[in-house]
Amino acid sequence: MFSIDPYQRNLMGNGSSEWPAIEIGDPMGGPTVAVVVESRRPDFAPGDHIQTWSGWQDYAVSDGSDIRKLDEAVAPLSTALGPLGLTGFTAWYGMTRVHDFKPGGTLLVTGAAGAVGSTAAQIGKLRGLRVVGVAGGPAKTAYLKDELGLDAAIDYKADDVEEQIRRALPDGIDAFYENVGGPLFPVLMEYFNPHAKMVVCGTIADYSDTELPRGVNYLPRLITLIHYRFVDIMAFATPYVMHAFPDFLAEMTPLVASGKISYREEFVDGFEKLPETLLTLFDGSHSGRKLIVRAD
Amino acid sequence: MFSIDPYQRNLMGNGSSEWPAIEIGDPMGGPTVAVVVESRRPDFAPGDHIQTWSGWQDYAVSDGSDIRKLDEAVAPLSTALGPLGLTGFTAWYGMTRVHDFKPGGTLLVTGAAGAVGSTAAQIGKLRGLRVVGVAGGPAKTAYLKDELGLDAAIDYKADDVEEQIRRALPDGIDAFYENVGGPLFPVLMEYFNPHAKMVVCGTIADYSDTELPRGVNYLPRLITLIHYRFVDIMAFATPYVMHAFPDFLAEMTPLVASGKISYREEFVDGFEKLPETLLTLFDGSHSGRKLIVRAD
Numbered sequence: 072m073f074s075i076d077p078y079q080r081n082l083m084g085n086g087s088s089e090w091p092a093i094e095i096g097d098p099m100g101g102p103t104v105a106v107v108v109e110s111r112r113p114d115f116a117p118g119d120h121i122q123t124w125s126g127w128q129d130y131a132v133s134d135g136s137d138i139r140k141l142d143e144a145v146a147p148l149s150t151a152l153g154p155l156g157l158t159g160f161t162a163w164y165g166m167t168r169v170h171d172f173k174p175g176g177t178l179l180v181t182g183a184a185g186a187v188g189s190t191a192a193q194i195g196k197l198r199g200l201r202v203v204g205v206a207g208g209p210a211k212t213a214y215l216k217d218e219l220g221l222d223a224a225i226d227y228k229a230d231d232v233e234e235q236i237r238r239a240l241p242d243g244i245d246a247f248y249e250n251v252g253g254p255l256f257p258v259l260m261e262y263f264n265p266h267a268k269m270v271v272c273g274t275i276a277d278y279s280d281t282e283l284p285r286g287v288n289y290l291p292r293l294i295t296l297i298h299y300r301f302v303d304i305m306a307f308a309t310p311y312v313m314h315a316f317p318d319f320l321a322e323m324t325p326l327v328a329s330g331k332i333s334y335r336e337e338f339v340d341g342f343e344k345l346p347e348t349l350l351t352l353f354d355g356s357h358s359g360r361k362l363i364v365r366a367d
Numbered sequence: 368m369f370s371i372d373p374y375q376r377n378l379m380g381n382g383s384s385e386w387p388a389i390e391i392g393d394p395m396g397g398p399t400v401a402v403v404v405e406s407r408r409p410d411f412a413p414g415d416h417i418q419t420w421s422g423w424q425d426y427a428v429s430d431g432s433d434i435r436k437l438d439e440a441v442a443p444l445s446t447a448l449g450p451l452g453l454t455g456f457t458a459w460y461g462m463t464r465v466h467d468f469k470p471g472g473t474l475l476v477t478g479a480a481g482a483v484g485s486t487a488a489q490i491g492k493l494r495g496l497r498v499v500g501v502a503g504g505p506a507k508t509a510y511l512k513d514e515l516g517l518d519a520a521i522d523y524k525a526d527d528v529e530e531q532i533r534r535a536l537p538d539g540i541d542a543f544y545e546n547v548g549g550p551l552f553p554v555l556m557e558y559f560n561p562h563a564k565m566v567v568c569g570t571i572a573d574y575s576d577t578e579l580p581r582g583v584n585y586l587p588r589l590i591t592l593i594h595y596r597f598v599d600i601m602a603f604a605t606p607y608v609m610h611a612f613p614d615f616l617a618e619m620t621p622l623v624a625s626g627k628i629s630y631r632e633e634f635v636d637g638f639e640k641l642p643e644t645l646l647t648l649f650d651g652s653h654s655g656r657k658l659i660v661r662a663d
Contacts (some may be wrong), residue, residue: 092563095487189635219594230443247601249590252590256590257586271593271594281583283588284583285581285582286581287580287581288582288583288584288585289586290586290588291548291579292588294545294548294567296551297567298567298568298602299602299604300568300602301607302600302603303595303599303600303601303602304599304600304601305593305597306593306594306595306597306598307597308595311597329387330421355471
């Protein structure tokens with residue numbers, strides 16, 4: 072099983088990824104769930120299920136230091152690519168280790184119906200925040216409210232999006248988990264409360280842009296807001312913080328196993344479907360479910 | 368003696384100041400050096416020099432809780448409005464308490480010839496940073512290099528400013544003390560190194576703008592830089608951190624008294640000169656010296 076993730080777009084050559092870039096001819100990188108075929112280590116036996124970082128290839132060799140054994144009795148194997156994998160880790164780290172968001176305030180999550188955003192939003196609920204999610208279209212906003220139990224949802228594709236934002240944020244934004252970027256951010260940033268904290272964890276709307284947009288330049292306004300509302304904006308780079316992965320697994324495994332953190336997956340069958348499946352992440356058409364491609 | 372400071376522009380009605388706004392008919396706020404005329408407290412005697420927050424008025428009443436006695440034998444009285452007053456405190460707090468800038472990296476200071484910026488730059492030098500200052504015109508950049516001993520200076524008014532920036536920042540920016548805002552920031556932000564830290568302490572170039580500029584919208588680029596270079600941007604609000612003022616005085620008084628932190632003052636005589644003197648801060652014409660108006 073291959074994990075399909077937005078950051079893979081950036082592995083390809085624009086040099087802006089925090090992960091090592093891949094060259095033409097190299098396999099695409101990323102986590103997989105695999106089966107041990109042959110082993111010279113006593114702690115891995117043929118038939119064992121493991122999580123690897125071997126990317127888009129049929130077979131790979133590991134010295135055992137970069138793989139971990141999975142136990143289907145604890146949680147479905149696919150969760151090792153979703154809420155108990157890099158996806159969940161990205162949400163957990165930003166919500167708990169970059170900023171330690173405190174209960175009581177309003178958390179805004181963009182890309183909230185997606186794999187990372189939905190986990191971040193649920194961590195926010197478990198931590199006692201009022202959580203508002205942004206997603207595109209009525210099916211996704213219904214999912215945010217009805218299935219994830221968020222306090223409000225904003226449909227960024229709706230004509231009345233600014234009115235929806237106003238209604239959803241009567242007390243402003245104390246915490247912001249930014250997952251998307253794009254044209255909505257200048258509207259949302261006006262809702263920052265004093266001492267608001269923001270984690271930038273992705274700007275998927277901007278990944279494929281080769282040119283900056285023209286029109287109003289909102290940069291001075293953001294700096295002014297940071298200055299007068301003492302906003303703290305931070306980011307983190309997953310490759311540099313993997314040392315926290317065991318803590319993440321210890322905290323999140325029971326939450327996922329018990330259903331307190333829910334998740335949605337979508338399986339695509341066929342190794343050859345990998346490229347086209349990745350592309351669906353960037354046109355806004357995909358369901359928001361965690362995409363996993365299964366080889367035969 | 369009345370302190371003339373950029374933030375006073377924002378006390379007047381646009382509601383964006385961290386200090387309480389002043390209403391029409393109220394005196395302008397701000398620190399002063401004054402003389403005790405009459406006292407009912409044993410710890411203040413007529414003739415004592417004090418630093419007050421009474422703003423632009425001839426006489427004021429205090430219960431003693433918001434004034435401090437000054438000793439001319441320790442440092443000139445005017446320093447209570449400059450490097451040992453709110454100006455110095457703003458520089459010191461941003462450099463030492465918001466971000467604890469580490470030795471070895473490159474610090475960029477905008478508005479570096481001004482009262483706050485020059486103090487921040489010198490604190491940077493004392494902490495072992497390579498310090499690059501931005502200021503307008505050859506007189507100010509000469510001051511940065513020759514008198515403050517900065518490692519490089521950038522003249523933002525020069526035609527070859529982008530070339531100057533390239534030469535001054537061969538190893539990028541690790542620490543950024545942002546004091547100005549304005550059109551140079553989108554150029555400077557491209558020099559952020561991974562894990563760069565930025566304190567936003569003023570955006571004087573943007574204080575009087577009522578409309579956002581048009582053209583290229585650099586906001587998505589800043590968010591992308593924050594994301595991929597894990598930049599940490601923070602701000603602070605002086606009124607909320609005044610509890611650190613005694614620590615600041617303890618650390619900075621010997622540095623100012625011994626000349627390790629230097630400063631430049633410009634005195635204007637006449638209470639009636641207060642408004643026009645404040646306005647000179649915003650047209651780029653003033654010398655960068657700390658402006659102090661003396662009443663008769």
